[in-house]
Amino acid sequence: xxxxxxxxxxxxxxxxxxxxxxxxxxxxxxxxxxxxxxxxxxxxxxxxxxxxxxxxxxxxxxxxxxxxxxxxxxxxxxxxxxxxxxxxxxxxxxxxxxxxxxxxxxxxxxxxxxxxxxxxxxxxxxxxxxxxxxxxxxxxxxxxxxxxxxxxxxxxxxxxxxxxxxxxxxxxxxxxxxxxxxxxxxxxxxxxxxxxxxxxxxxxxxxxxxxxx
Amino acid sequence: xxxxxxxxxxxxxxxxxxxxxxxxxxxxxxxxxxxxxxxxxxxxxxxxxxxxxxxxxxxxxxxxxxxxxxxxxxxxxxxxxxxxxxxxxxxxxxxxxxxxxxxxxxxxxxxxxxxxxxxxxxxxxxxxxxxxxxxxxxxxxxxxxxxxxxxxxxxxxxxxxxxxxx
Numbered sequence: 101x102x103x104x105x106x107x108x109x110x111x112x113x114x115x116x117x118x119x120x121x122x123x124x125x126x127x128x129x130x131x132x133x134x135x136x137x138x139x140x141x142x143x144x145x146x147x148x149x150x151x152x153x154x155x156x157x158x159x160x161x162x163x164x165x166x167x168x169x170x171x172x173x174x175x176x177x178x179x180x181x182x183x184x185x186x187x188x189x190x191x192x193x194x195x196x197x198x199x200x201x202x203x204x205x206x207x208x209x210x211x212x213x214x215x216x217x218x219x220x221x222x223x224x225x226x227x228x229x230x231x232x233x234x235x236x237x238x239x240x241x242x243x244x245x246x247x248x249x250x251x252x253x254x255x256x257x258x259x260x261x262x263x264x265x266x267x268x269x270x271x272x273x274x275x276x277x278x279x280x281x282x283x284x285x286x287x288x289x290x291x292x293x294x295x296x297x298x299x300x301x302x303x304x305x306x307x308x309x310x311x312x313x
Numbered sequence: 314x315x316x317x318x319x320x321x322x323x324x325x326x327x328x329x330x331x332x333x334x335x336x337x338x339x340x341x342x343x344x345x346x347x348x349x350x351x352x353x354x355x356x357x358x359x360x361x362x363x364x365x366x367x368x369x370x371x372x373x374x375x376x377x378x379x380x381x382x383x384x385x386x387x388x389x390x391x392x393x394x395x396x397x398x399x400x401x402x403x404x405x406x407x408x409x410x411x412x413x414x415x416x417x418x419x420x421x422x423x424x425x426x427x428x429x430x431x432x433x434x435x436x437x438x439x440x441x442x443x444x445x446x447x448x449x450x451x452x453x454x455x456x457x458x459x460x461x462x463x464x465x466x467x468x469x470x471x472x473x474x475x476x477x478x479x
Binding site for chain 2: 192194195196198199204205225226227250251252270273274275276277278279282283286
């Protein structure tokens with residue numbers, strides 16, 4: 101890689117984390133840690149001074165937290181990418197930081213390779229993917245066992261019964277046709293039918309919808 | 314560390330974040346933006362929620378730059394095993410069959426192209442529907458990966474809305 105290195109600002113209130121990150125990042129020729137901050141206020145000031153490409157941002161810090169610092173940095177320098185480094189994936193502040201302009205997040209127990217890749221992607225403006233997702237992906241294969249129609253599904257079925265096609269339903273509900281189709285597939289599955297007519301007939305018979313309403 | 318928990322339990326955080334995004338965008342652009350949610354709200358894996366919020370940000374940026382819309386509707390639909398995000402505008406739309414037209418709509422859309430990659434990696438789809446003169450709808454659908462760890466699990470499985478009683 102002959103391009104100029106990716107300039108990094110490391111922001112974490114724990115000295116051990118900072119030195120650990122510095123050591124790990126130093127192993128990569130295309131990275132250069134230009135500054136370190138131990139709280140949000142410092143991060144904002146150092147971002148102003150050094151204009152890093154990517155800021156590695158902890159969330160919980162004294163003086164100014166990572167969410168606030170992310171907002172300030174993005175407001176002053178929209179081109180600086182902020183990558184959140186957090187301990188807990190359940191942290192609601194991850195979403196708050198993204199709202200403030202953070203490009204993505206990474207868990208602190210991630211592998212070095214993932215960290216390097218995420219930084220390179222962030223520098224190019226791409227949101228990095230947390231590796232945990234692949235693991236949980238299998239969860240979606242589990243059936244829900246829920247056969248009752250949801251309020252929205254009943255609403256859609258009622259519109260189908262009134263003679264509307266997917267496009268008309270999409271307009272009525274201010275959603276996309278794709279989402280109407282997705283709802284239809286769920287309706288078919290729950291009513292154990294394969295087409296709209298059968299869905300309406302079955303729903304009428306079971307009293308889920310009425311023709312006059 | 315347990316002090317951090319209550320906030321993370323807030324299952325409405327994504328819809329609230331979308332609402333705040335819409336409000337801020339509306340104030341900035343002068344275009345009306347409304348948010349709605351259907352289905353049973355439940356916490357999703359943060360990666361899913363982040364992807365949805367970022368897609369909404371990119372979509373609104375595109376609407377502002379290209380759509381000349383007077384109204385945008387953002388809907389989050391929770392289904393049994395999927396979650397969908399729709400960003401529907403009433404702007405000029407474009408001809409999906411014409412490549413230059415699509416590219417014009419997404420000219421700033423590097424962000425959107427990147428998001429499509431992410432969405433697909435997460436097992437989802439990103440679809441753009443449009444007809445010239447009839448507005449544009451951007452639809453993202455993702456598998457629901459419920460965040461059922463620790464003490465969220467029991468609570469998250471309970472019905473949250475009256476519709477479950479039907």
